[in-house]
Amino acid sequence: MNATVESRVDTAIIDEIISRHKGKPGELLTVMEEVQEASEFKFLDDASMEYLSSQTRVPLSRIYSVATFYSFFNLKPQGKHSLIVCRGTACHTKGSKILLDDLALLPGCKEAFDSGETTFTSEDKQITVKTVACFGQCALAPVVAVDGVIYSNVTSEQIKKLLQNLQEDNKDENFRLS
Amino acid sequence: MSANYLLKRADFIFKNDNDWEDVLKKSLSRTPNELINELISSELKGRGGAGFPTGLKWKLSSEEKADEKFVICNADEGEPGTFKDREILSRVPFKVLTAIAICGYVIGAKKGFIYLRGEYFFLKNELNKAISEFEFFCKEIKFDFSIKIFMGSGAYICGEETALFESMEGKRGEPRNKPPFPSVSGYMGKPTVINNVETLAHTFTIFKYGSKRFYDLGVQFSRGTKLFSVSGDTPKPGIYELELGMSLSDFVEEFGDDDTKAVQVGGASGFLVPRKKFAETSIGFQGKLVGISLPTGGSMMIFNSSRSMYNVLDNYLNFFAEESCGQCTPCRVGCQQLLRGIKAVKRGEKNAQYLDKLLKLAETMQFTAKCGLGQSVANSFASIVENFREEMIY
Amino acid sequence: MGNKLKITINGETVEIEKGTSILDAAKQVGVIIPTLCYHKDLCVAGNCRVCVVEIAGQKRLAAACATPCEEGMDVLTNTHKVRNSRKHIIELLLSEHNAECTSCYKNGNCELQLLASEYKIMNQDFIHLVPFRNYTVDMFSPSIIKDDSKCIRCQRCVRTCAELQSVNALTMSYKGEHAKITTFFEKSMNDVVCTNCGQCINHCPTGALVEKNYIEEVWNAIADKNKYVVVQTAPAVRVGLGEELGFDPGERVTGKMVAALKRLGFDAVMDTDFTADLTIMEEGTELLTRLKGALVDKNPDIKLPMATSCSPGWIKFIEHMYPEYLGNLSTCKSPQQMFGALVKTYYAKARKIDPDKIVSVSIMPCTAKKFEANRPEMHDSGYRDVDYVLTTRELAIMIKQAGIDFLKLNDMHFDRLMGESTGAGVIFGATGGVMEAALRTAYELVTGREVPFENLNINPVRGMDGVKEASVKKKPLPEWSFLEGVELKCAVAHGLVNAKKVMDSIKSGKANYHFIEFMACPGGCLGGGGQPIPTSPEIRKRRAEAIYAEDAGMPLRKSHQNPEIVKIYKDFLGKPLGEKSHHLLHTKYVPRKRF
Incomplete structure (x- = not known):
């Protein structure tokens, strides 16, 4: 767990993903998603993109262009856990910004979001914090998703607890909060 | 002039769908023309986008000659404050699948797709199970039709139909120039019918009960019912099926918290209605407000007096500045100017008259942007700035 | 009728082929509609929206480049609404553009500048967005400078790189306010598949993509008494240079070009055509x-x-x-490099000049030649074979700087030895x-x-x-x-x-x-990517006719x-x-x- 996160996805895995989707229109997005999923740190590294491009003959710049367009693609290594705060209007008016500020407990997190970033990964690669435009769970605002599980009507107390459990790898504790 | 129309709840969409086999068989025994006429006489208009008459949409595609055609169900529900499509797909998926297949029969398509919003990944497995069952039945009755799910990758703009096609073709979700329209050249350049989830669910109702049953609901120009996603400062957030044509005061009476200051109708791309205009505003395709004829309509967000309208607008504009595809000038730069502009006014760096310049800019965006996103930014901007000008300044 | 249809533009009826855009139809009746993202060489994008026009009965304006005419359409191009909208759009573009016009390489040859001047954008009070960005200028390529602060996201370069060249070095990345033209992972143009062809420069409406110029270096060499500065000129330069200096496309200016180069102070003016023959x-x-x-x-x-x-x-x-x-x-x-290798060997020996003192300059219609001259393989004379490569455009700039009235020059001949072709x-x-x-x-x-x-x-x-x-x-x-x-x-x-x-x-x-x-x-x-801007199929056709006329006259x-x-x-x-x-x-x- 240090700075060397050159998590290049095994080319055999990429080959397998490509062959499984070959010929399907729009395959590129699906293939890219699966390659990202196969990567240890859930991101598309440049070497994997290069390999993907050489095998599919899709220009590398186009793969990059697509990867930067959609919020689901990560160009940087992601943390082991994800904590996503909804900044949709309903959540926003019900205090999602405060929740984001509460995450200042994670060093560097508040600064990143204040400077306009929409994603932040802790240095130890334990947690990635993101915001999302809207979860479509507005009736439950404010909403937070932790490793894909939705938490509703989240309070400052709760989000701090959620964060702490993730930091301590105590995921099961979190389920009790949902 | 009050609409004088009481709130009428209805229950069609979520009523059980276990007779879908019968509805499908019955529909397939009719001619495509009969089905199109059924839709046309129901006066159903699209529940997700520009309120285009659904029957006409199907008719146009059915008249195109092509070796392949497609039906796409637009489930890229991304408008902040909208969550009805998620409910439809999880509670009555067979209605939607049946409607997609009937549409395929009408226009001559053998393939249907559901473009599912990436954030709704949790619906995928159940939906795929439903599709398997559905396709199995189609095979049994010798009806050649398949449906596939295409997952979105997190871009609001892909709810715009041509951006959605681009995305399905593996490209950036950038809206295309229109014409050509999807009925002529859509997904893969083939004639395509693309309907919102709710629209398709309504066609099921119409094919099941006949157009008259649907037509008799609602008011002139706005027939039938509509799902509303109610959120914000309300004691009962959730999804409600209501007849079209209700007045906003009735709505607020039912759903407000007795301190309602304003209602945002239609999400970020919709309109903000202040309390003093509740009585004169009715919800429908015609009238003073075209609230629900906006992209992914049906969002009703209620704000009470504790909410700052400046914050709401700031949130919308942030959203648009991020989610604009960035292709066309008015939307890409316009959204940034509106956002930075209201901040500058708030901070006193620009004087209050600057808001008037921004209002004119918003109007230009409405006239000149390439797609519905950029064109509709003016809706929330103008309605908030005009009605809550003092909140923008002080 | 059949394939024809009729529309009116500003009240004037015009009959056009089915499928004609409003933009092209307007041209036929002498109505000019401003454009930025549109280019004759490229597919229609409809991005910039500068070309919006009003269609009677429609609330929204239509992009003239991207909207096909329909029977009976009533198009208005000069209404209050159209003028105001265009003005707004130009103002928006200027607000995200680093409008340091006086210090810009493209000053005087910028389509955005021209539009701003036509529409008299005097009260630019939108918030200037450039300071909020972290722009860097990519100077690493020996051929191309890419300055994102001047980019207006029209994507002409992206389409050029993909459609004309299938190189795909440039692309649109990110979206919304972050949308920008980049390479893969925003690497330098020097580190990606870019071929340095410079077509992106030819198609860029602003100063976001320009050639790396070596004008000062060449002036310095000319001024250096210890240097013997030779220049070679590529075949295509003589049929393009005139466009920069007051002639219509297709004018042959070989003799004037030679005369101008002599006046600039080059010690010998030679012809790449010679090494073309050698090739x-x-x-x-x-x-x-x-x-x-x-x-x-x-x-x-x-x-x-x-x-x-x-x-x-x-x-x-x-x-x-x-x-x-x-x-x-x-x-x-290539002829340029053959020439370079021979100038510092064969020519130096014949003229009894120390090759160390020779500065070899070439005038090329090309930006890739700058890269080529810089290749490590190109030192076979024992020196760098070609020291500086200037484009046709850079030569025109030098001629203007030198105060040469190009139109009045008398024709001159290339110097002998490596000047005959x-x-x-x-x-x-x-x-x-x-x-x-x-x-x-x-x-x-x-x-x-x-x-x-x-x-x-x-x-x-x-x-x-x-x-x-x-x-x-x-x-x-x-x-x-x-x-x-x-x-x-x-x-x-x-x-x-x-x-x-x-x-x-x-x-x-x-x-x-x-x-x-x-x-x-x-x-x-x-x-070529170093030829005068603008370029179009018609202009290239005229230059080709000039080339063949030059050949026929030899x-x-x-x-x-x-x-x-x-x-x-x-x-x-x-x-x-x-x-x-x-x-x-x-x-x-x-x-x-x-x-």
Whole structure:
């Protein structure tokens, strides 16, 4: 767990993903998603993109262009856990910004979001914090998703607890909060 | 002039769908023309986008000659404050699948797709199970039709139909120039019918009960019912099926918290209605407000007096500045100017008259942007700035 | 009726073909609609929205470039609403544009600046967005400077790179307020598949993409009394330069150009056409040697088809995209580099000048030539063979700076020694020209007769079709008897998108050519990335006509007739493909990463 996160996805895995989707229109997005999923740190590294491009003959710049367009693609290594705060209007008016500020407990997190970033990964690669435009769970605002599980009507107390459990790898504790 | 129309709840969409086999068989025994006429006489208009008459949409595609055609169900529900499509797909998926297949029969398509919003990944497995069952039945009755799910990758703009096609073709979700329209050249350049989830669910109702049953609901120009996603400062957030044509005061009476200051109708791309205009505003395709004829309509967000309208607008504009595809000038730069502009006014760096310049800019965006996103930014901007000008300044 | 329909524009009825855009229809009735993202060479994007017009009965305005006319349409291009909207859009573009016009390289030749001036944007009070961005200027490429702060996201460069060149070095990345034109992972243009062809520069409406200029360096060299500054000019420069200096496209300004270069202070003004003729001798011999090796000796190492190697954009393209075919490239250096290697050897010796004191400058229609001159292989004279490469545009700037009234100059001739050329050298500037020149010489060499085309004009390889084919069957002289019955199959491709087509057909085994001319730019060098802006199919056509007129007017039209060529082989080189040639005039290529 240090700075060397050159998590290049095994080319055999990429080959397998490509062959499984070959010929399907729009395959590129699906293939890219699966390659990202196969990567240890859930991101598309440049070497994997290069390999993907050489095998599919899709220009590398186009793969990059697509990867930067959609919020689901990560160009940087992601943390082991994800904590996503909804900044949709309903959540926003019900205090999602405060929740984001509460995450200042994670060093560097508040600064990143204040400077306009929409994603932040802790240095130890334990947690990635993101915001999302809207979860479509507005009736439950404010909403937070932790490793894909939705938490509703989240309070400052709760989000701090959620964060702490993730930091301590105590995921099961979190389920009790949902 | 009050609409004088009481709130009428209805229950069609979520009523059980276990007779879908019968509805499908019955529909397939009719001619495509009969089905199109059924839709046309129901006066159903699209529940997700520009309120285009659904029957006409199907008719146009059915008249195109092509070796392949497609039906796409637009489930890229991304408008902040909208969550009805998620409910439809999880509670009555067979209605939607049946409607997609009937549409395929009408226009001559053998393939249907559901473009599912990436954030709704949790619906995928159940939906795929439903599709398997559905396709199995189609095979049994010798009806050649398949449906596939295409997952979105997190871009609001892909709810715009041509951006959605681009995305399905593996490209950036950038809206295309229109014409050509999807009925002529859509997904893969083939004639395509693309309907919102709710629209398709309504066609099921119409094919099941006949157009008259649907037509008799609602008011002139706005027939039938509509799902509303109610959120914000309300004691009962959730999804409600209501007849079209209700007045906003009735709505607020039912759903407000007795301190309602304003209602945002239609999400970020919709309109903000202040309390003093509740009585004169009715919800429908015609009238003073075209609230629900906006992209992914049906969002009703209620704000009470504790909410700052400046914050709401700031949130919308942030959203648009991020989610604009960035292709066309008015939307890409316009959204940034509106956002930075209201901040500058708030901070006193620009004087209050600057808001008037921004209002004119918003109007230009409405006239000149390439797609519905950029064109509709003016809706929330103008309605908030005009009605809550003092909140923008002080 | 049938394929025609009628619309009215500002009240005037016009009958047009079905499918015509409002923009094109308006042109027919003399109505000008401003554009920015639109370019005749490219597909329609409809991005900038500057071309919006009103259609009666519609609330929203329509983009004239992207909207096809419909029967009965009532189009208004000059209403209050249209003018105000356009003005707004120009203001928006200016707000995200680093409008340091007075210090911009494109000052005076910027489409955005022109629009701002036409619409008199005097009260620019939108918030300036540039300071909020973290812009850096990419200066690492020897050919191209990319300054994102001047970019207006029209994507003309992106479309150029994809549609005309199929290089795809540039792309649109991110979205919304973060949308920008980048390379893969925002690497420098120098580190990606960019071929330095400069077509993006030719198609950029602003100063976001410009050539790296070496004007000051050349002025300094001229001013240095200890230096002997020689200059060579490529064939296509003489049919483009006039456009920068007051002439219409298609004007030949060879004599004035030579006169201007002398006035600028160059010590010797020479002609790349000379080494174009030399290229024909070397490359023609190489082709015949390869044919012999393949047909007679059946040597499996001999690679056919042989591809030309004059275009450095094409060379870098094949190095990236088809490295397995590098053996098919002619080993001949480009005329520019042959010239460079000879100036500091042959010329220096003949003129008794210390090569160390020679500064070798070339004027090229090309930005890739800047990269080529910078290649480590190009030092065979013992020095850097070509020191500075200027584009046609940069030369025009120097001429203006020097206060030369170009229109009034009297024609002058190139200096002797490496200044003499034939019509065959001149046509190198047009697509098909190298092929035509090669055939004129090779045919005669092999058969003892002139090519069987009227006035030596080999029309099948001329013109603007993307891929052209020709075949020649020869009745050879006895010493070339192995060519008996052989039909020599040739192809010509210009624009890298067409080069890709030909390469893919070779790769798939569908094509069996012997000899192929490849040029990176549309139209060949006359449409090069260093030529005057604007460019269009019509302008390139006119420049081509000028090239062929120049050729037709030359007393000598075949490379092997050039007396200086005869002389250089006699005095210096020995024979084509000889040892000295091999050392000075031929080169190697390096495989590069495909993506």
